[in-house]
Amino acid sequence: MRPASADDRPELTTFIKTNLPLAGVPSIPDVRLHIATPRSGLYRLAMADDSDMAPPYWAYPWAGGAVLARYLFDHPEEMAGKHVVDLGTGSGLVAIAAMKCGAAHVLAIDIDAKAIVAARLNAEANDVVIETRLGDIISDAPPHADMILAGDVFYDDVLAERMLPFLERCRAAGIDVLIGDPGRAPLPAGSLEKIAEYPVPDFGGSAQGTAADSTVFRLR
Numbered sequence: 001m002r003p004a005s006a007d008d009r010p011e012l013t014t015f016i017k018t019n020l021p022l023a024g025v026p027s028i029p030d031v032r033l034h035i036a037t038p039r040s041g042l043y044r045l046a047m048a049d050d051s052d053m054a055p056p057y058w059a060y061p062w063a064g065g066a067v068l069a070r071y072l073f074d075h076p077e078e079m080a081g082k083h084v085v086d087l088g089t090g091s092g093l094v095a096i097a098a099m100k101c102g103a104a105h106v107l108a109i110d111i112d113a114k115a116i117v118a119a120r121l122n123a124e125a126n127d128v129v130i131e132t133r134l135g136d137i138i139s140d141a142p143p144h145a146d147m148i149l150a151g152d153v154f155y156d157d158v159l160a161e162r163m164l165p166f167l168e169r170c171r172a173a174g175i176d177v178l179i180g181d182p183g184r185a186p187l188p189a190g191s192l193e194k195i196a197e198y199p200v201p202d203f204g205g206s207a208q209g210t211a212a213d214s215t216v217f218r219l220r
Contacts (some may be wrong), residue, residue, distance in 0.1 A: 092119025
């Protein structure tokens, strides 16, 4: 599958640059993202492209990704020289943090074409280069990588039933797997080892942007 580029969606690139201003992410050093505001007009964007009505997860930093990014900045040795896959990249926050912390290469994957454009633009805004790929890989064989970073991938029961077996196959193949999550119900806690906890913002909460403890896990 050909890596998606921001150049593939010039109208979306223009929309994001114009309507989602660059802003710092609370508790995450040295990273700025194009983040939606109440004036960004995401509903208008969805109506203009009704072939792609996925929720705009890419427009915000979510807790699972934020806690992974915070952990990586505190432990850059985890990334040094690694080939990394950021699964469900969304805004690209985790991929950007991995590159800033010394990863040799990061592949950022998402099933949402808008997320791919946003991740690419956010990487450019932070002076790092990531590879992006549009698609669903969790039915595939494990990728060629040293580590998989998976933030906010257990938010849905159906997705969780597919995600855990894939990540377990990756772990059996020798790939380290780090997961970031604020404690959502589908999280397979029995398969995970808690390694860190930080208060980070979660734009999925009832109080948008409010900091609460989220956790980084390693798949056993």
